[in-house]
Amino acid sequence: MDAILLQILNGLDKGSAYALIALGLTLIFGTLGVVNFAHGALFMIGAFCAVTVQRLLSLSYELVDETQKDFLGNPLKVKTPYVESWFGPEMGGAIIDWAVPIAILFAIPIMIGVGYVMERGLIKHFYKRPHADQILVTFGLAIVLQEVIKYFYGANPIQTPSPQALSGVANVGALFGMDIVYPVWRIVYFFFSVVIIGGIFSFLQFTTFGMVVRAGMADRETVGLLGINIDRRFTIMFGIAAAVAGLAGVMYTPINSPNYHMGMDFLVLSFVVVVVGGMGSLPGAVLAGFLLGILESFASMNEIKSILPGIDQIIIYVVAIIILLTRPRGLMGRKGVMEE
Amino acid sequence: MSKSDLSRRGVLKSGALAGTGLALPTIFTASSAAAFTNEPTGSSVTLGFNVPQTGPYADEGADELRAYQLAVEHLNGGGDGGMMNTFSSKALQGNGILGKEVKFVTGDTQTKSDAARASAKSMIEKDGAVMITGGSSSGVAIAVQGLCQEAGVIFMAGLTHSNDTTGKDKKANGFRHFFNGYMSGAALAPVLKNLYGTDRNAYHLTADYTWGWTQEESIAAATEALGWNTVNKVRTPLAATDFSSYIAPVLNSGADVLVLNHYGGNMVNSLTNAVQFGLREKVVNGKDFEIVVPLYSRLMAKGAGANVKGIHGSTNWHWSLQDEGSAAFVRSFGTKYGFPPSQAAHTVYCQTLLYADAVSRAGSFNPCAVAEALEGFEFDGLGNGKTLYRAEDHQCFKDVLVVRGKENPTSEFDLLEVVEVTPAAQVTYPADHPMFAGGALGSCNSGA
Numbered sequence: 001m002d003a004i005l006l007q008i009l010n011g012l013d014k015g016s017a018y019a020l021i022a023l024g025l026t027l028i029f030g031t032l033g034v035v036n037f038a039h040g041a042l043f044m045i046g047a048f049c050a051v052t053v054q055r056l057l058s059l060s061y062e063l064v065d066e067t068q069k070d071f072l073g074n075p076l077k078v079k080t081p082y083v084e085s086w087f088g089p090e091m092g093g094a095i096i097d098w099a100v101p102i103a104i105l106f107a108i109p110i111m112i113g114v115g116y117v118m119e120r121g122l123i124k125h126f127y128k129r130p131h132a133d134q135i136l137v138t139f140g141l142a143i144v145l146q147e148v149i150k151y152f153y154g155a156n157p158i159q160t161p162s163p164q165a166l167s168g169v170a171n172v173g174a175l176f177g178m179d180i181v182y183p184v185w186r187i188v189y190f191f192f193s194v195v196i197i198g199g200i201f202s203f204l205q206f207t208t209f210g211m212v213v214r215a216g217m218a219d220r221e222t223v224g225l226l227g228i229n230i231d232r233r234f235t236i237m238f239g240i241a242a243a244v245a246g247l248a249g250v251m252y253t254p255i256n257s258p259n260y261h262m263g264m265d266f267l268v269l270s271f272v273v274v275v276v277g278g279m280g281s282l283p284g285a286v287l288a289g290f291l292l293g294i295l296e297s298f299a300s301m302n303e304i305k306s307i308l309p310g311i312d313q314i315i316i317y318v319v320a321i322i323i324l325l326t327r328p329r330g331l332m333g334r335k336g337v338m339e340e
Numbered sequence: 341m342s343k344s345d346l347s348r349r350g351v352l353k354s355g356a357l358a359g360t361g362l363a364l365p366t367i368f369t370a371s372s373a374a375a376f377t378n379e380p381t382g383s384s385v386t387l388g389f390n391v392p393q394t395g396p397y398a399d400e401g402a403d404e405l406r407a408y409q410l411a412v413e414h415l416n417g418g419g420d421g422g423m424m425n426t427f428s429s430k431a432l433q434g435n436g437i438l439g440k441e442v443k444f445v446t447g448d449t450q451t452k453s454d455a456a457r458a459s460a461k462s463m464i465e466k467d468g469a470v471m472i473t474g475g476s477s478s479g480v481a482i483a484v485q486g487l488c489q490e491a492g493v494i495f496m497a498g499l500t501h502s503n504d505t506t507g508k509d510k511k512a513n514g515f516r517h518f519f520n521g522y523m524s525g526a527a528l529a530p531v532l533k534n535l536y537g538t539d540r541n542a543y544h545l546t547a548d549y550t551w552g553w554t555q556e557e558s559i560a561a562a563t564e565a566l567g568w569n570t571v572n573k574v575r576t577p578l579a580a581t582d583f584s585s586y587i588a589p590v591l592n593s594g595a596d597v598l599v600l601n602h603y604g605g606n607m608v609n610s611l612t613n614a615v616q617f618g619l620r621e622k623v624v625n626g627k628d629f630e631i632v633v634p635l636y637s638r639l640m641a642k643g644a645g646a647n648v649k650g651i652h653g654s655t656n657w658h659w660s661l662q663d664e665g666s667a668a669f670v671r672s673f674g675t676k677y678g679f680p681p682s683q684a685a686h687t688v689y690c691q692t693l694l695y696a697d698a699v700s701r702a703g704s705f706n707p708c709a710v711a712e713a714l715e716g717f718e719f720d721g722l723g724n725g726k727t728l729y730r731a732e733d734h735q736c737f738k739d740v741l742v743v744r745g746k747e748n749p750t751s752e753f754d755l756l757e758v759v760e761v762t763p764a765a766q767v768t769y770p771a772d773h774p775m776f777a778g779g780a781l782g783s784c785n786s787g788a
Contacts, residue, residue: 006588009405014582035693071659071753072671155398157608169618181591183616186584232702255616256581256609262398265581300585302572302593312585313577 002173002180006110007297011184015293016193020248021266022273022285023197025242030217030280031234034123035131040267042242043146046107046249047258048149053103057083057096088263098163100254107250108243115242119235142263150260158175162188163255167292170288185254192251196244197286203240204282213237216278272320278333292316374572376706377492377787378468384441385705387412387692388469389483390460391498393448395604396747397476400639400684401770404474404498405446406677407685411692414672422672426665427693427722431700438699449475453483460484464491470705471496473691478502478551485514490523492787494707497690499684501603501635503554506735507776512784515734517694518687519767521555524634524654525562527740536597536630538567543595545586546609547602548575555601557775559634563599571595576606579780583610587617596624598631606642607633615647622710636743639682648745648755649774657686657723658758666723680753690722694729708767708784712756726764732771733781737764 019045028036060079068076084092095102122141128132161167162185170304172189173180195216204210216223216230223230249258256262273292277284299315311318380386389408392401401734413419417434425433436442445467447459456475463469472488473496475481481500488495489511497505497516506516532540542563546556554574560570571593576586587610590598598619602610614620614631623627636653659670659680669689673681681689698713699705715731727738744762749755769776 003592006591007585010585010588013584054715068750070751072674076750150394150398155394155396155640157605157643158649159612159643161645167616169616169621181618183618185616255584255613257612257645259396259605259643260606262581265579297585297588300589302574302589305574 003301005173005178005180006182007111007301008294009180009182009186011294011297012290013182013190013293014297015290016190017248017252017266017289018270018293019286019289019301020193020196021245021270022277022289023200023267023282024245024248024281025270025274026195026277026285027200027237027241027244029274030282031213031237032127033125034127035134035138037135037267038118038142038145039138039241039245040263040265040270041142042111042114042263043249043252043266044149046246046259047253047262048153048158048249049107049110049246050100050103050160050250050253051153051258053106054096054099054160057081057099057102061085063133100160100162100250104247107246111243111246112239114246115239116235118242119238124235125239132245142267146260146263148307153260155260157257158233159251159257166253171189189251189255193248196247200240200244201282209233209236215330241270242261269316272316274330276320276323276330278330281330281332283314284330291331292319297318343676352397363708367564369590375786376462376708377786379469380468380705382440384443385437386458386467386469387444387695388447388463388467388472389444389688390447390449390456390472390474391465391688392476393446395449395451397451400476400499400604400637400682401449401454401474403639403682403685404476404688407673407681408444408474408692410673410676411689411696412442412444415692419676420668420672423665423669423689423693423722426668427617427697429697429701431697432693435698437696438703438705441709442696445518447474449477449484449696450481451477453479456480456484457487461491463713464488464493469493471710474498474688475500478505479549480744481505481516482509482550485509485511489513489746489768489782489785492707492716493784494695494710496688496695498691500551501555502551503558503739503775504550504779506733507554508778509733510733510735510776510779510781512711512734512781515691515694515711515729515736517651517691519654519738519740520735521551521558521634521655522773523557523740523767525558526767526769527654527742527760528632528634528652529562529566530762531742531760532563532632533566535652536627540566540568540597540627541570541571541593541595542568542599543590543599544573544601545583545590546573546575547578547606549578551603552578552601554775555634555717556599559599559601559632561775567680568597576610578600578606581609584617586610587613587619590614590619591617591622593684594601594624596627596629598629598633600633603635603637604640605643606625607635607640608749609652611644611647618661620650633676636756637683637725638753638755639684641745642752649747651745652759653743655743655756658683658741658756658757659686659753660756661723661741663723663725665721669723674749674755688724693722694719706786708786711784725761728764730771733776737768739764740767 025039038062060081062077065078066075070076169181170184172182273288277288298314382688391404414422460472475498478500481497485495495514503521546552575645633653636655641648698710702709702713719728720726724738740762743756744759746757
């Protein structure tokens with residue numbers, strides 16, 4: 001029982017990342033009709049926002065310590081972060097320790113800006129082109145972005161830890177008289193994704209801006225005929241979708257050390273999530289994200305793998321095939337989307 | 341008046357035949373004109389450095405390339421000579437190889453077997469490389485080794501740790517300086533016994549490809565010989581990034597040791613995930629839970645940050661070694677590039693010197709003469725103590741380092757500390773050991 005609950009938790013936690021990325025993908029597809037293969041790169045750029053903030057906060061000056069030697073036998077240059085000299089070792093250390101949560105504040109405007117530039121500078125020229133062209137150009141863009149990141153940050157993963165206060169494990173089973181420990185940061189990640197997803201849905205559901213966007217998603221032409229500049233609103237939605245992917249990336253960095261390839265690792269999975277959820281369906285993307293996360297987690301259990309070896313590697317694709325055969329529009333797909 | 345035999349059909353036939361002949365790869369035709377593939381005839385000789393310049397091991401590849409450039413500089417008489425000064429063989433004079441200036445071309449393996457073969461093939465056919473060396477993956481090394489065997493050039497493997505490279509996939513034209521999975525197991529086992537005792541339950545997470553399989557087999561055999569019980573061996577996809585769903589079952593498995601047969605990004609992520617799940621604070625069967633990473637790399641350990649602290653593993657070489665050869669190499673590399681070399685840089689530097697030395701001793705670039713000079717060659721002064729290039733399988737036998745993640749690093753390079761230098765005799769195995777069975781060296785191919 002403990003093992004099953006643990007895998008459910010793990011699935012929810014994995015599903016959080018899938019759902020956040022798939023939500024952004026669906027927002028872009030639902031508003032602009034663009035199949036954005038660069039969306040994984042936005043997740044990766046978000047993660048590197050956290051790396052950058054960590055590095056900026058850790059900027060140091062060097063003092064030569066004659067009593068210590070470096071690897072060549074020269075006096076050692078001891079680095080002291082500027083924030084520690086400005087705010088004292090304790091406060092400065094705490095600021096560096098909280099680099100990832102602090103990075104959220106920087107990532108939001110940066111990611112909206114990246115999304116805006118990406119949409120206005122490149123993707124808008126492909127709105128009326130076939131989906132194949134959109135896929136090619138956004139996939140190419142993703143490769144360019146990851147090579148740029150690799151040029152500046154290298155190919156190796158970069159350690160970006162969570163704050164000390166949020167590392168370690170919590171006994172989440174204590175409430176039920178069970179002993180189920182789970183990493184605190186992963187629990188934080190799950191609740192963070194719930195808040196973001198809730199925020200996006202509330203924004204679309206309860207604001208005038210959101211109402212216009214939803215109307216535009218349903219019938220872009222009619223909304224345009226009413227004199228509303230729907231293109232501008234859709235551009236803003238592209239920025240918001242980029243910010244969602246970026247925030248998912250920022251918060252993911254303590255879970256796995258970021259590297260330039262992490263966007264591609266998530267991209268294919270996220271597209272499967274979108275297809276399973278139903279193209280253009282926001283609730284479908286979220287539902288499929290969590291569902292596939294849980295299924296993937298269960299498929300990794302030794303009991304399952306002993307019956308079906310290798311199932312952990314293919315489960316998501318098997319589910320996608322079954323869904324597409326039985327419900328071609330996905331779990332919550334809308335009629336007419338990608339069917340013309 | 342002579343009658344011309346020229347006809348449109350005849351010209352086309354001749355043209356087609358000539359074209360076919362020209363189009364044949366030089367790999368298959370060179371032998372007709374030369375004594376062996378890419379016999380150097382001018383004042384220089386070209387070596388082919390095939391390293392990952394893109395992809396997940398690009399940083400390791402970049403470090404290998406730095407070491408190769410340093411080796412070429414030293415071979416041509418530049419710099420401070422590095423380990424040429426400490427090398428027990430004195431055949432190298434700093435005037436290139438056999439008086440020919442050493443030049444090099446580079447290829448990008450991308451850590452993909454097909455890309456690595458294509459770049460090696462290009463360096464042999466188009467650039468005239470007389471030797472191919474490099475790589476950061478066993479899959480790539482085995483693929484390129486096979487190609488070099490067919491092409492008739494020597495392959496000096498880079499970082500490859502699978503038993504298969506000098507086991508079932510060994511080739512007469514291939515040579516490995518780096519250690520292997522069996523040696524990791526043999527070196528680690530006594531240390532693990534001293535640290536954790538003989539009553540342990542080990543759980544293996546293994547990267548699902550040739551290197552992972554042979555390392556898992558080697559470590560499990562070595563620890564079971566101590567009396568440890570292997571609870572489970574779970575294969576993880578090479579492309580996996582989040583190992584949490586593989587780590588979670590460990591919590592309730594009854595295991596008290598987790599062995600991570602992972603390398604590179606896999607190692608960074610699986611170790612990070614294991615530490616996140618509190619395994620290091622866990623007590624199972626009345627014992628502290630332990631994690632072992634059998635193959636360590638300093639470059640990769642950096643990605644795992646503080647998570648490596650106190651975790652044991654093995655490595656081929658480490659820059660903190662104090663022997664004359666290591667000190668010379670670190671000084672040379674560190675002065676040129678500003679940071680200490682990695683084990684990948686060390687092994688490829690050694691391989692380049694060893695090849696050049698073998699050519700000099702053989703007095704020929706002929707791959708078969710070079711292979712003969714390398715087989716059974718005993719040397720010292722290259723940072724690993726006395727070393728033997730065994731004739732039977734072309735594997736180097738030398739000391740292996742057991743290392744531990746350092747608790748209080750003094751710099752970003754100071755991540756691992758050597759806890760034991762396991763003597764070569766302890767990691768040596770018979771050439772017909774079952775873990776290395778299934779293949780044969782075959783005979784040397786010079787391309788003639």
